[in-house]
Amino acid sequence: MSKSQKSLIALLAVLLLFFGFVVIRIGVAKPATTVKAAKIPAGEYDPAAWGQYYPLQYASYKKMAEESPSPTGYGGSVKVQKSEMQPEILMLFKGMPFSRDYSEDRGHVYALEDLRESKRIGPASKGACITCKTPYVEQAYKEMGWDYANKPLSEMMDKSKQPVACANCHDPATMNLRVINPAFIEAQARRGIDVTKASREDMRSYVCAQCHAEYYFAPGTNKVVFPWDKGLKPAEMYAYYSEKPNGFVQDWQHPDSKANMLKAQHPDYELFSTGTHGKAGVSCADCHMPYMRKDGQKYTSHWVTSPLKTLDASCSPCHNQGSAWLADRVKTIQDETFELQHMAGQNIVRAHAAIKAAAARPDVDESNLAQARELVRKAQWYWDLIAAENSMGFHNPSQALNTLGQANELAHQAIEIANRAAGVKLF
Known part of the structure; x- marks a missing residue:
């Protein structure tokens, strides 16, 4: 055997020993991503108690206390009034609490604080308002059923010690994903x-959908109801409301047009689920709670925020166009959506004014006036579905633009019919 052959055999022996050692180490060592589930007592709603066992998740959860503007200029977690960018809001919601206070939402950790400080609530406000603000809703519903929704809000707030936290989405014994909002469970x-039979991937959206969705309070009981019986698209939800479900007719009557109006509430899931990402099986958590690594351990970020703040982790697993291209794409969609949203909102304001002017004429045609009121009600509902949604159209760009386009057209129709009711062109 030659010297070179002996050297080669020796090298192979060393390599075999080395890789054998590595294989054995991998085989016997626990993966760095393995975290043993801790059995947290039922009814433990303090996220700090959960954080003792899940420190990486808890540290990222606490980042929601940070207040910062959106990377694109839309939304963000700074508590500013939306009317600063859209002054038409003050007229669109004239006569109801959103004209007094309609600020940008902050992180989950502020859910109770922001509710307590809101100028939209008062002595008559009901306990239904805590439904999406605290994990305590689980206990409230177990003890009282839907009766908690009709209790004074002040009473229910006193019992709600923690804002949205771990227990809203996780079973304390198993850490499995769960939903606790009875309105969502009933709607589904x-x-x-x-x-209860949903896949884990579905649950990664359901835990968000249980609160990031449109709802109304049933008259008399204040039970929270999602208007999904006919479907999740704008026309389907509007058709549902048109049948006056549970005796629900309106959120308020606009003092100028006297139209019976609807107020949309952050319909994020409705828009997302019918969009490209939702239909492709992407979950809310994939983008808003991406997987992270620290010291070799993989974990889900609980800093629920704009994916643009975690762009590489949120978008790069599926997209390879680069961060600059992705950020520009999002900004373009949001700019185009806001332009049409702003335009539609201004035209709806004009429609309210036109109806008011027509109604003041002694010879007004009441039939045409009623039709104009229905048109402005529908126009503002369509506009509000996009304006109240948190993605500025990104969750479903084509549907957002289509919905706003319809809102704009409906507003013009309302003005036209109001002029017809007056028998003269007023606007």
């Missing part, structure tokens, strides 16, 4: 969906 059941 009416659609033929048993949330």
